[in-house]
Amino acid sequence: MRLSAFGMLSLAILASLPVLQAKAQERExxxxxxxxxxxxxxxxxxxxxxxxxxxxxxxxxxxxxxxxxxxxxxxxxxxxxxxxxxxxxxxxxxxxxxxxxxxxxxxxxxxxxxxxxxxxxxxMPLVLMTSAEKGPRSLELLLQQARKPGANVNYGSSGIGSLAHLTAVEFSRRGKLEMTHIPYQGGSQVATGLLQGDIQCSFATSLESASMVRSGRMRVLGVAAAHRVPSMPHIPAIAEVLPGFESVxxxxxxxxxxxxxxxxxxxxxxxxxxxxxxxxxxxxxxxxxxxxxxxxxxxxxxxxxxxxxxxxxxxxxxxxx
Missing domain, CATH: 3.40.190.150 (Bordetella uptake gene, domain 1)
Structure with a gap:
């Protein structure tokens, strides 16, 4: 059966309706x-x-x-x-x-x-950072310092129960370290505490520490990953000295x-x-x-x-x- 021009037009309109409806839904x-x-x-x-x-x-x-x-x-x-x-x-x-x-x-x-x-x-694995001027020079030196009897090593976090706080708690437990928690109201206050020497270390995201690491004011001691991160091959994974330690x-x-x-x-x-x-x-x-x-x-x-x-x-x- 041959369709008239009107019939063919009607079929074309019907065929295009789903597309037109989809575009209308996108606009709405x-x-x-x-x-x-x-x-x-x-x-x-x-x-x-x-x-x-x-x-x-x-x-x-x-x-x-x-x-x-x-x-x-x-x-x-x-x-x-x-x-x-x-x-x-x-x-x-x-x-x-x-x-x-x-x-x-x-x-x-x-x-x-x-x-x-x-x-x-x-x-994004957390990193353990310290002041480039006042903090320990390496992860091994921090561990040695924090294992001494009566060690006066403080760590900071942006709040009790935060991931940074609980990560440090696990770090201290696994490493058998003598460390005291100093809670702050936010990341900027933690950074100030590090720079002033009030705290010796803190866990943070790589983004939080990036600008101060680039400026030379902060140093990353280790990364809380199972293995070294390809973009930071020179930074040791903390799991190298504390097997199984990871916080992502x-x-x-x-x-x-x-x-x-x-x-x-x-x-x-x-x-x-x-x-x-x-x-x-x-x-x-x-x-x-x-x-x-x-x-x-x-x-x-x-x-x-x-x-x-x-x-x-x-x-x-x-x-x-």
Missing amino acids: RAPLRLVVPYAAGGTTDYVARLLQKPLGEFLKQTVIVENRPGAAGTIGTDNVAKAPADGNTLLFGNQGPNALAPTLRKTPYDALNDLRPLTTIAF LWFAAFAPKGTRDEDAIRLRDALVKAVESADFRRYLAENHAEARASTPEQLTQLIQRDMQHWADVARTARVAM
């Missing part, structure tokens, strides 16, 4: 809120903003980084846990509010049940619990593509980190493992929150 979709539960300028915020551009490109959607700092990341995390599950909100989290805080104190959300895990984003900051994406499967799949697919994009991987490698995606199940297992490990560290050291 609200911007994606990528919530960072920390202030702008920190490590988590930096990595989130690296992800912002490729994620928007793969989603074909505007991505807005929204900083919601406070209470060690729990305020922003709770904001996402209670946000509308419309596929337009993501949490850019890490183990601070997603594994440590819920283990050590009561939080307004259930980390394992109020958020929908999508994928890991990146992994991870970043991951979560959606509100009730997010529909189709939205979760769409978001995760775009996130994985962004994580695996060449520019993002290169930027992370330049900052001594590894871009790495996971399945939602692997992310859940990571959270559960960190909850158990750091709860054991805190309990053994009688860390009070």
